[in-house]
Amino acid sequence: MIILERLRCYNKAVENESVLDLQIYKILKLTPSNYFYIPKVAKWYPKLPRQIKKYRHFSSVIFFSLGVFIALFGWVYIVHCFLKSLPVNKKVLCSRNEILAFVNSDRNLEAIKNSGFAHDHLTYISFREIGCGDGKIFQVKDCVSTLDKINTLFISFLAFGYLLVSFKPSRINQFYYSYEFFLTLKLFLRIQPKGFVTSHHYDRWSILMDGISGHYSSKSSKGKSINFTLIQHGIEREDFLCSRKYLGHFNKLRYVNTLYLMSISQSELFLKYILDSYCGVRVNIIIFSEANIQLSPVKRVDDIPCVLFIGHPVYDFIQLELYNALVSRFQVCCFYKPHPTTPISKSNTLQQVGWEVVPSNEFPDVDYFISYQSTLALQYEAAGKVGFIHGENSSPEDIAHEKQMMLNFFSSKI
Structure with missing residues (x-):
């Protein structure tokens, strides 16, 4: 596979990853240009301080500066990836x-x-x-030689330059995986x-x-x-x-x-x-x-119903709204299970909510669950549990409707 073919393959990857990022921005109801199209928004946006989220003009200046820094010094990050890969246990x-x-x-x-x-x-x-x-x-x-890594470094530089001339932040910011992409590609072509x-x-x-x-x-x-x-x-x-x-x-x-x-x-x-x-x-x-998932027992107090929130950063806002509505109406014990690809840190605000955060390798034996349309929700249904499936983050009117639907669901169960 010649260099031009590799760049075409990389360009396809960039196109897909850009669309996936824009889709998450849309779900979170964020304007991508205000955040300079920084990728993986679902992972970093929930961690932003409230002040930055509240003052949009201030956040726009911060992210624009960050975007300019990326454009000027992205090659430094690529060199960092190269140096990080050099210690080889061949x-x-x-x-x-x-x-x-x-x-x-x-x-x-x-x-x-x-x-x-x-x-x-x-x-x-x-x-x-x-x-x-x-x-x-x-x-x-x-599994690759130092010479292969040097070769990959230069191809990554070439790919970064290719992204820069597009003058599209949504594409330029995809440079961060160029080195690992081309190194993996080189290995698979060799094997x-x-x-x-x-x-x-x-x-x-x-x-x-x-x-x-x-x-x-x-x-x-x-x-x-x-x-x-x-x-x-x-x-x-x-x-x-x-x-x-x-x-x-x-x-x-x-x-x-x-x-x-x-x-x-x-x-x-x-x-x-x-x-x-x-x-x-x-x-x-x-x-x-x-x-099938293996359900683990939970500590129960006076037969209070237990509810599991199956989480994802994209749905943090609506699930917090549903949680507040649920505990204000019913006496329940709540658990929160983060998405396996995006665990929450100890400083995350989700740790401060009244629910108990569940480790990734545990599946609590709850009475009910609240979830977006997820695989784990299907697994809980297969285990004989019933739950409420909510929609995406939406307008205040839609969220109010979701809360009422959820309360009606639990009114018929509890």
Whole structure:
């Protein structure tokens, strides 16, 4: 794969990540330009001091200054990523008969294991350090040479320059993963594995593996085709997927061979919004059941009902509104379970609420739950629990309606 092909693959990743960020800004009802299109807004916005959120003009000056700093010194961060990857505990991945399972979080790892996917030569690999219960996960930086890293450094500089000339902050700010993207790409091209497995649906990592699969698919006459398996890690919603077409160009996956899904209904969404039509007509779909959760007992006081809030940073505001309405009407004991990819710190305001924050590896045996449309909500329903599913952050009128609907739900239960 020549440098131009790698840059095209990276550009597709940038397009998708930009749209995903804009979508979260929209859900949070924030104006992206006021925050200079800083990525991963769901992770940092809830942590902002109230003063910055309240005084928008002040926050605009801060984020504009931050954006200018990024544009001028982004290359310094790329050098930092390069230097951070230099301490090498050199490891050599096995033969080309390997199936590489790329995971970048514990949730990705759990999804692959729960899907029932099995192969005699399955090797887990990640760019980050992730715990693995029954084996070692290789880190990308330990599997490439120093020369490869130097080469990747210069390609990352080139990619950063390419983003700068676009003069679009939503694209420029995506430079932060350029080094890890190109280093992973270089490793996978060198190994030429038998296949890829991932539970990333449409972000930069799925685009990367789709690009490599497409590269070898064009050389299939030489016997270098690669099987690309995509495993669902969480439920998808049509309104969420459909809204992306209004935010920018979003690339679909073209070279997925096998698709592991949680239900038949989800297959319609994947084929329509995530997979390209070229891929959809030939993909092999396998349905699996998400593993049952093991409920842990909770301390109860005088038979007071227990309620679990299944959280996500995007829905912090509406869930706090629902919590306040719930405890003002009913005597309940509340728990809050953060999203596994965005744990909350001890200083986070969510720790100061009257609920008890639940560790990521525990699933309290509550009477009811309150959640957005999440995979964990489905797992609690499978465990025999009932709950209230709320909508997205919306207007004050819509939130008032959600609160009334929730109170009506609990009035019929408690």
